[in-house]
Amino acid sequence: MYLSICLFCVGIAMDRYERLMEFSRRRGFLWPSVEIYGGVRGFIDFGPLGTLMKHKIENKWRQFFIHRHAGLIFEIETPIVLPSKVLEASGHVEHFTDYLVECLSCGRKYRADHLVEQLTGIGGVESLSMDELNNIISERGLKCPECGGGLGDVKKFSLLFKTTIGPYSGDIGYCRPEAAQGMFLAFKRVYEACRGRLPIGIAQIGRVLRNEISPRQGPIRLREFTIMEVELFFDPEDPKCPFFNEYRDELLRIVPQSQANSKVFEPITISASEAVDKGMISNEWQAYFMVLGRKFAESLGIPFNSQFFIDKPPKERAHYSAQTFDQVVKLERWGYVEIAGYAYRTDYDLGRHMVFSGVDLRVYKQFDTPRVERLTRYVPKIDVIRGRLGEKADGILKSIDPSILEEAFKRDGFIEIGGVKLYRDDFNVIVENVEVKGKHILPHVVEPSFGADRIVYAALEYAYGEKNGRTVLSLPRDIAPIQLVVLPLVSKDGLPEFALKVYRLLLDEGFIVDYDDSGSIGRRYARADEIGVPIAITIDYQSITDNTVTLRDRDTWRQVRTSIDDLPSKLHKYFNYKLSFYELGVPFK
RNA sequence: GCGGCGGUCGUCCAGCCUGGUCUAGGACCCGAGUCUCCCAAGCUCGUGAUCCCGGGUUCAAAUCCCGGCCGCCGCACCA
Numbered sequence: 001m002y003l004s005i006c007l008f009c010v011g012i013a014m015d016r017y018e019r020l021m022e023f024s025r026r027r028g029f030l031w032p033s034v035e036i037y038g039g040v041r042g043f044i045d046f047g048p049l050g051t052l053m054k055h056k057i058e059n060k061w062r063q064f065f066i067h068r069h070a071g072l073i074f075e076i077e078t079p080i081v082l083p084s085k086v087l088e089a090s091g092h093v094e095h096f097t098d099y100l101v102e103c104l105s106c107g108r109k110y111r112a113d114h115l116v117e118q119l120t121g122i123g124g125v126e127s128l129s130m131d132e133l134n135n136i137i138s139e140r141g142l143k144c145p146e147c148g149g150g151l152g153d154v155k156k157f158s159l160l161f162k163t164t165i166g167p168y169s170g171d172i173g174y175c176r177p178e179a180a181q182g183m184f185l186a187f188k189r190v191y192e193a194c195r196g197r198l199p200i201g202i203a204q205i206g207r208v209l210r211n212e213i214s215p216r217q218g219p220i221r222l223r224e225f226t227i228m229e230v231e232l233f234f235d236p237e238d239p240k241c242p243f244f245n246e247y248r249d250e251l252l253r254i255v256p257q258s259q260a261n262s263k264v265f266e267p268i269t270i271s272a273s274e275a276v277d278k279g280m281i282s283n284e285w286q287a288y289f290m291v292l293g294r295k296f297a298e299s300l301g302i303p304f305n306s307q308f309f310i311d312k313p314p315k316e317r318a319h320y321s322a323q324t325f326d327q328v329v330k331l332e333r334w335g336y337v338e339i340a341g342y343a344y345r346t347d348y349d350l351g352r353h354m355v356f357s358g359v360d361l362r363v364y365k366q367f368d369t370p371r372v373e374r375l376t377r378y379v380p381k382i383d384v385i386r387g388r389l390g391e392k393a394d395g396i397l398k399s400i401d402p403s404i405l406e407e408a409f410k411r412d413g414f415i416e417i418g419g420v421k422l423y424r425d426d427f428n429v430i431v432e433n434v435e436v437k438g439k440h441i442l443p444h445v446v447e448p449s450f451g452a453d454r455i456v457y458a459a460l461e462y463a464y465g466e467k468n469g470r471t472v473l474s475l476p477r478d479i480a481p482i483q484l485v486v487l488p489l490v491s492k493d494g495l496p497e498f499a500l501k502v503y504r505l506l507l508d509e510g511f512i513v514d515y516d517d518s519g520s521i522g523r524r525y526a527r528a529d530e531i532g533v534p535i536a537i538t539i540d541y542q543s544i545t546d547n548t549v550t551l552r553d554r555d556t557w558r559q560v561r562t563s564i565d566d567l568p569s570k571l572h573k574y575f576n577y578k579l580s581f582y583e584l585g586v587p588f589k
Numbered sequence: 590g591c592g593g594c595g596g597u598c599g600u601c602c603a604g605c606c607u608g609g610u611c612u613a614g615g616a617c618c619c620g621a622g623u624c625u626c627c628c629a630a631g632c633u634c635g636u637g638a639u640c641c642c643g644g645g646u647u648c649a650a651a652u653c654c655c656g657g658c659c660g661c662c663g664c665a666c667c668a
Contacts (some may be wrong), residue, residue, distance in 0.1 A: 001657075018661090026600055029620045038641060096668045111666065159668065177668075213590065213666050221667065317667050407613080470629065481604080490625055518620085522628030529628090539628060550627080557628070 017333040020464050021218060023471065027531055028260070028467050029053065030219060042215035042223030044453070049531055051480035052228070052512065057300065060479060061228045061450065064296045065289075066203050066444075069243070073201030073230060074194055078182025080207055081163060084172040089356035090181050090349060093174070095319040096159050098213070099133055101150045103144035110408040112154045116142065130154050153315065161209045175209040176416035180447060181447040183231045184349045188361055198363060198443060199234040199241075199285070205452070219457045220337060226452035232285050232441035235365060236347070241284035249271035250291040253308035254280060254325070260313050265336065278309070282323045282344050289448040293327050293340050301462040301476050302454065309342070320348040329458050339454050345445040354442070366438035375434045380406045385426055396420055420529050463532060467557075473532030474555050477575055485514040485528045489521055489540040499539040502549065502564060505536075509568040511575075529554050535574070535581075537567075548587050553581045560585035 025031040028047030032039045046054055047244035066073050087093050099212065100114035114134045119142050133154045136142070142151060155196045161175040176182065181200040183190075190202050192532040205228045234241075252275060253267035270280070272287045283289040290309055297307050312324040322343040328336035350361045380400070386393040396417050408415040409424045416422075463475040477483070486503040496517050503515045516524045521538070528536050536552040538559075543549050549567070562570065562585030573579040 022600065030661075035659095039660085043661070058668095092668075098666075099668080100590090100666085114666095157666095210668085216661085216665080218660095316668095320668095470630090487627095489627065492625085520625070520628080520630070522630080524629090525627080526629040538627070552627080559627080 003468045007377060016461065016464065017218070017331075017334060018170050020461055022532075024050070026462065030456075032213060032218075035374050041545050042212055042221065044219050045224060046456075047582060049481040050456065051068055053459075053475070053479055054452060056479040056481070057455055057459065058226075058228065058452060060191070060299065061205070061296065061452075062203075064199075064299075065228070065230050065448070069201060073198065073203055074190060075203045075205070076183065076186060076190060077204060077206065078179070078186060080175055080209070080217045081165065082171045082176055082181060083165060084174060085356065086181055086185065086353075087160065087174045087176075089352045090184075091319045092160060092177060092181075092353065093158070096177055098157045098159070099130060099154050100213075101133075101154045102150045109563040112137075114440050115151075119565065130156055144381075157213065159210045159212065161211050175251040177208055177210050178205050178449065179204040179208060179227050180231055180345075180349070180449070181227045183229070184445075187231075187233065187350065188359070191363060196363070198238075198365070199232060201230050201232040201427055203228075203230045205229075217334060219453050220331075220334065222453055228452055230289070230448050231345075232289070232446045232448075234285060234446070235441060236444040237441070238445070239285065241288045244272070244276075244288045247288060247291040251296075251304075252287075252290055252294060253304070255310045256280070257306060257311045258572060260310050260316070265308065265310070275495040281325075282489055283446065285446040286323070286325075286342055286344055289446065290327070290342055293342070293448055293450070296327060296450075297327070297339065297455075297458075301458040301474070302329050302458060306462075307339075308336075318343065322346050322348075331458060331461060337454060337458070338451070339458060340448060340450040343447045343449070345447050347442040347444050349445065350442050360440075362440040362442050363412070365441045367436070370435045370437045372433045373436050375432055376406060377430045378409075378424075378431065380422075380427055381429060382566055385422065389420060392418075392420065396422075420558075467529075470526050470529060472529040472554065475532040475534075477534040478577070480532045480534050481512070482514050482528075482531060482533045483512045483575060484535050484537055485524070485533045487515075487528075487539065489538055491517050493541070494544065495539050495541070498544055501537060502537065502567075504565070505564070506571070509572070511571065525552065535571070535584075548585075549582070551584050554582075558582075559588040559589040562586070 002347065012223055018025075023029075024047075027049060029050035030046050033043035033045045034040045062075065066075050084093065086510050101110055101112040101115060103110075116133055116136050120136065120140060137151055137154070143149065146153060147443060160177060163173045163175065165171040166171040174569065183204055187202065191200055194200060205226065207224055208227045209224045212221060212223050217224055248271065250272050251269050253269050254275065255265045255267045259265060270278075272281075272291050275281045276284055276287045281290070294304070294307065299306060307329040308328060309325040309327050312321075312326060315323045321343040325342040326338045327337050327340040327342065329336045342445050353359070354361045380397055382393075382397070389396065399417055400415075400422075405415060405427070414421045414423045459479060460473070460477065463473045465474055467471055473480075475481075484506055486499050486506065488499035499517065500515065503513055506513045514528070518524070525536055532554065534554050536554070538550045538552060540550065542561075543564075547564050548561050549564055552559045559583070560582065570579060570584050574581070
């Protein structure tokens with residue numbers, strides 16, 4: 001009995017990931033890069049269908065995070081290669097590294113800081129330098145916890161890809177590990193081009209590179225991948241998000257920091273507004289984007305209950321972040337995997353770039369109503385001072401810094417300039433009310449950041465299923481790579497010719513359409529189901545006589561019949577979720 | 590990076606232990622044709638693998654040995 005189904009068992013034994021990856025290779029969604037040279041870890045190719053699907057997901061993200069905030073969030077494109085100065089300023093050269101230490105006898109490698117902390121119990125080792133780590137290891141005689149062997153020197157391993165800019169050049173460049181820096185660098189320009197208002201968001205979709213030590217997990221951990229990010233700049237004194245009200249009551253599942261390291265997560269479900277009010281989420285923008293991200297994932301087929309947010313403890317956050325939530329989704333093989341991070345970056349990045357570049361990145365904030373401030377001015381009594389000091393007076397008067405006078409008089413009763421003392425009586429003190437119209441502030445930043453490749457994979461995994469022993473890819477209709485397939489019921493009697501006319505009509509309408517006339521109709525339906533084509537349009541003998549076609553739904557295999565003249569407008573509505581399948585025509589058969 | 594296991598048509602697998610009969614076999618897919626008035630049917634024909642790469646042993650290597658690459662699992666790592 002078991003022998004007879006043995007081959008079938010082998011098929012079942014492959015887990016979902018293996019079946020999905022085999023399927024992805026075979027049908028052209030994605031596969032390992034550089035295959036003909038044996039492959040290289042951490043890089044994947046997207047095939048014809050995968051590329052279409054990824055673009056649709058990117059465009060859907062644009063819809064969610066950019067276009068619906070027209071006039072407030074703007075998309076830009078910036079380079080992948082950046083001069084070293086930029087990533088020194090951003091802190092990545094210093095922090096985007098691991099300290100590794102190798103056991104000299106068994107060859108095991110450890111994160112040096114983790115090892116030191118584990119063996120000594122010393123806290124806060126993350127901030128230690130390489131030398132300090134080396135010292136601790138030698139002073140305390142730390143040994144390999146596995147084999148007891150001696151440890152080698154601590155080595156710094158940078159996750160940044162390094163290159164040079166220009167030929168023969170000593171100019172070091174790094175490939176960006178996040179798209180964010182390009183947006184911080186361009187902040188002032190975008191801010192001014194977009195009429196100088198806060199809040200303002202800058203978005204970017206692009207490739208980033210991280211030289212991971214040991215990537216695994218196929219499309220989940222890559223060395224080069226596509227990131228979709230928004231940097232939302234807002235006035236820290238006015239952290240209100242104008243869109244938040246609409247989402248106040250939306251629910252979020254959140255794992256508090258205290259559980260962040262546990263094996264079993266027990267997320268609490270809480271409304272967005274409550275999470276902000278209780279201080280769980282640091283501001284409305286952060287909460288708003290989390291709700292949006294939740295809805296985005298849902299729209300890709302990842303249900304509410306299969307995803308949640310983890311509040312990352314300080315040690316696990318990036319160096320720039322005051323609060324980070326990871327949005328994780330359940331994947332069959334790896335458990336909960338991060339698909340997005342929501343970081344409150346404060347003014348860290350703009351501040352650092354101000355210091356390193358010397359450029360003022362503050363923006364001018366005009367007060368709603370000008371404020372009247374009491375200002376004390378000291379006007380030198382020229383005659384008195386000249387009378388006392390003679391010709392030296394002019395030079396001394398020029399070198400007075402008016403801003404320090406008040407404090408100096410309060411403290412010493414005089415100010416000393418070039419060895420000469422000037423007293424309060426040497427000045428006329430004028431107290432006046434001045435109208436102050438605004439001030440310069442450094443915006444704070446909230447950053448939602450999505451990994452496009454993981455999201456493509458997750459969407460595939462959630463869509464991948466079987467019906468009657470056949471593979472059906474139940475992708476949401478707006479991310480299915482091929483929207484429609486046109487099929488003549490049989491390949492004779494003029495049906496193919498008629499079908500090709502329908503095919504061209506739909507192509508002209510901008511749909512992504514396949515045409516297939518090979519083999520039996522059942523085989524063609526199966527092929528279309530497998531790559532997730534939502535609707536198959538079949539031309540039968542009746543089509544020729546009354547200009548109607550049947551539409552077949554991928555997920556239910558039910559059919560409706562409708563007029564070819566109505567096809568374009570109805571299908572456009574269908575793909576925009578304005579019509580359901582059953583509204584496309586009258587039931588057939 | 591370490592250790593274990595693995596790598597054969599597009600895909601899945603057989604062959605490997607016990608080198609030769611393997612100019613590598615099957616199934617599925619794919620392509621051409623045939624049949625066909627709605628769900629991977631049938632029939633005919635066909636494309637497709639220098640057996641992951643490199644080196645070694647041997648008269649002879651898919652098969653044995655060594656190194657590399659890649660994949661999976663465990664450990665480590667995952668700003």
